Amino acid sequence: MKDRFKIDEWQIIEEGFDPTLNKFAESVFSLGNGRMGHRANFEETYSGNTLQGNYVAGVYYTDKTRVGWWKNGYPEYAAKVLNAANWIGIDIKIGAATLDLHYCKVTAFRRVLNMQEGYLERSFIAALKDGRQVSVNARRFYSIVDDVAGAIRYRITPLNFEDNLVITPFIDGDVSNQDANYGEKFWEEVSRESDNDRAFITLRTRKTNFEVCTGMQVNIVQPGEAGNTASRFIEKEKFIGRETTLWAKKGEEITIYKYGVNISSANTPKEELTAVAKASINKVAAKGFEQMLEEQARAWAQKWKESDIVIEGDVTAQQAIRFNIFQLYQTYTGEDPQLNIGPKGFTGEKYGGATHWDTEAYCVPFYLATASPKVTRNLLLYRYHQLGKAIENAAKLGFDNGAALFPMVTMNGEECHNEWEITFEEIHRNGAVAFAIYNYVRYTGDQDYLAAYGLEVLIGIARFWSQRVNWSEQRNQYVMLGVTGPNEYENNVNNNWYTNTLAVWCLEYTLETIGWLKQQRPEVYVALAEKLRFHEVPETTKWKHIVEQMYYPEEATLGVFLQQDGYMDKEQVLVKALPEKDRPLNQQWSWDRILRSCYIKQADVLQGIYLFEEKYAEDVIRRNFDFYEPRTVHESSLSPCIHAILAAKLGEEQRAYGFYLRTSRLDLDDYNNDTDDGLHITSMAGTWMSVVEGFGGMRVRNGDLHFTPFLPVKWESFSFNILFREAVLNIKTSKNGVVLSNRSDKEVCIHVYGNAYHLKAGSVQKVATDVSFAH
Incomplete structure (x- = not known):
């Protein structure tokens, strides 16, 4: 655990520069506005420990799945968000030397994330190897008013010298992902152009053919006479910069204003990208940095x-x-x-x-209570519009009759996760989608959503569960074999209690919703049944039988629900007995050792008790909590809450x-x-x-x-x-x-x-x- 930042009600404050923790700080000080964002990389050159990251929402690449032995049903690709063009860059040269904190002596450094007003500010004093010192103050933000734009105000002051200062704000599209194979690049240049103080580059993703036009406008303000100032554009493939040379005087502050926009073909026609980018950059530059900042604060x-x-x-x-x-x-x-x-x-x-x-499991409750219902409705519609893909995903695994398996990982509704124990077995995600529909309706009272969209999704999910279970002659009950529950430190288990419980709840909720729709809006029900080729009697008869005859593992002597069959066969050594050097397990132990242990990555049985709390008496909840929490290592971010x-x-x-x-x-x-x-x-x-x-x-x-x-x-x-x-x-x-x-x-x-x-x-x-x- 790190203790890096000062405690403040409205700010995250870092004082002092520690290069070994820079990537950690880059994550914490990240900025975004729902449409785009980036890590807290420096504007000027930095050759030290850094992970460059600029991202545009909805833009991705489909990397071919690579596995040692192909299995039927595997997704064709693994999708990834792409590191996009870097628009924040401002190279600074002092004489012939590049300002780079990796090679400078940093005598003062402060970085502040102002959460109340929505901006990042960084200031430092740095000495180059020859002793020349500069002071820098940089403030930037992504606008939530003009959500295609961001803005930077970069102030630099020579402290003990006079010399030429070469300032080069740029857009660099020659970027790659950290996880790229052999430095593979995912962007191709479509066009670039420049005029006066503006520049634009349009890039296209390989395979997926998304296009993004990134634009910038730069204004440099120097006190008094501009002196000998010269500007020119530097262009090469996927790169464009505006180089300005000026004479910098000791103690005189030079201010660089840089405005950036990203216009994506995900929501703008490709033939209009450049025109929209130009109009957008003109709009925000006309406002100016201070007005944009005031609007951001409001x-x-x-x-x-x-x-x-x-x-x-x-x-x-x-x-x-x-x-x-x-x-x-x-x-x-x-x-x-x-x-x-x-x-x-x-x-x-x-x-x-x-x-x-x-x-569905974590974000929906937050947005339900803090935003307009349309926000959560849009999250549900995202899944509804991908129902066809969910049915295709299930069909690839051998399911039929409109059974739907929503993907564990997706960009467009197709499964794109290539670990078999997740792709094939972590099927509880289907239940999370159904529960989100239930959660939305009970919170908002929006029954219209159930009629227009929700029930169609629920029927697809119910059809999946009815085919995924099988009848055990030995138990004389339905069982669920070969699954992975929320606890991913267990794979390929039988009868995960959470998954079995969630599947039955989904069937019950679907049956309840069908009954409601038949009674309240019979004409809608008839049309939906025809659309889905839903044969109510045979299908719902089986669903009811599953509900009545599902097997749930329990440990009767302890009075707890059993995470899955065989869990008590594991050596029951509690987390408190683990040496500190073994934590976190996923960074210290082999996967084989983890799978054979009793340790739980995140809430599993307790996840089900959280969802269906009203079904259980307090003493039942307490016994399960007191049993499972001491075995939980909380190595998933989703666990402590x-x-x-x-x-x-x-x-x-x-x-x-x-x-x-x-x-x-x-x-x-x-x-x-x-x-x-x-x-x-x-x-x-x-x-x-x-x-x-x-x-x-x-x-x-x-x-x-x-x-x-x-x-x-x-x-x-x-x-x-x-x-x-x-x-x-x-x-x-x-x-x-x-x-x-x-x-x-x-x-x-x-x-x-x-x-x-x-x-x-x-x-x-x-x-x-x-x-x-x-x-």
Whole structure:
């Protein structure tokens, strides 16, 4: 675990330059606006430890799957997000020497991510080998107002010399991915052009044929007389820069304004890319850096008004939750139903930038409560529009009759994950898609979605489960063989409790939805049944039989659900007995050793208990929690948040708080020693869940909100905002009680500690704290 950044409510602050931790810092200080983003690479040249990364949403490459022995059903390719043209670069030469912190003596260095206003600022003083010193202050951001644009203000001051300064802002499309084979390049140049202070390059991806036009405009401001200033464009394949030479005087600050745009064929016709790029660069340059920055601050103020969580008395916890919320909104805004949420967002290449089950299981609850319902609806529509591909994916594995298997990893609906134990076996992702539909409908009350889109997806998923199970003559029950549950430190197991439980729930929910649609909108049901060739009686008869006769593994002597058949055959050595040198296991142990151990990567049985909590008595939840948590190494970013919520449910304040800190500061403190290659964006939604569903105890039952809040010992108070069925609510918990504020013109019923309160528009209700929830 690292302790690198200063604790501040609204900022992430790095003081002092440590080259060995630069990639870690590049991830933490990443910027984005939902449409594009980049890692916190330096503007000027840096030859040290760095991972360059600029990313444009929706643009990817299909790399051919390479395996030692081909298996039927394998995906044809492994998709990856591409490192795109680097538009932020500004080369600086002082005389003949290049400003490069790798070769400089850095005597002062400070980097600040201002989360309140949405920008990154870096300042330093550096001495070249010959003793000449410069001071630099650079501020940049991706606009959430003009979401195709970013802007940089770069100030440089000679401290002890006068000399020629050669400034070359550039666009460099000659880039590759870190994981490219033998330095393989994925971009080809289509065109480039320049005029006055503007330049544009259009690049095309190999295979997938996406095109992106990247443009820049540069303005250089020097005090007093410009002196001997000369400019020229430098052009070569996939590169264009504007070189300006000027005389720099001691103590006089020179300011470089650079505006950049990325226009993608994912949402703009290819023949219009350059024209749109020119219009966009003209628009933002006409505004100027300061106006854009003011607009950015106002836009972020509105986002914080909707989604902020305020924690009083614990700045470490406060900084962490805001960092997580900030990165979520930098990654996804919900404006484009073609886009989804990659586990690394715009902060790195790992996991290929593709869509995983993380979206439905973790991100949907966050966006449901903090944004317009259309944002979550777009996430669901993303899957609906890929239903045809899900049916194709299932057919490749031998399923028929419209059975749908949504991919574990995807860019466009096709499976593109090439590890067999995931591709073929981690099928619980199907249940996450179904649960997201249920979650959306119960939260919003939008039954129209079920009728128009949801049931069609549910039937495809139900058909898959009905074919994936098989009847065991020995048990006289249905079983599910050869699966991988959420705990990926187990592969190819039989009867994973979570997967079996989720499959049955999916069948039950589909049956319930069919009954509702037949009764409420019979004409829609008839049309849908005809479209899907749905034969209700034979199909639903089998579904009901599976529901009644599914096998669930249990350990009766301990009174716990068994993660899978044979789990108790493993040597039961608890995590606390593991030597520190063995952690994390995935970086220290062989895969064979991990698979033979009892150690759990992330919540598995407990994931199911989290989803279906209302089905289980508290003593059942406690027994399972107390059994599985001591065996869990939490080496998935998705793990601590689920444990925090369940610990809070059980009134385990100390454990809940510990898990909250772990999930919320996972990247800031680099708990798993893996932040170098990017942040864990999707698990950040779990951090929000830890506060709202954990300490706030928020649940939705029978169309109403329920809360059972309690206050962690270290906190003086905490409050959060909730958007629920057009009502805007603020829930504040302190030592003096709970304050419910209805900040909308809609009346709403809220349940706190089991008591109902009807909040009229604009009203405030005070409730005494129930101390039984604070033990």
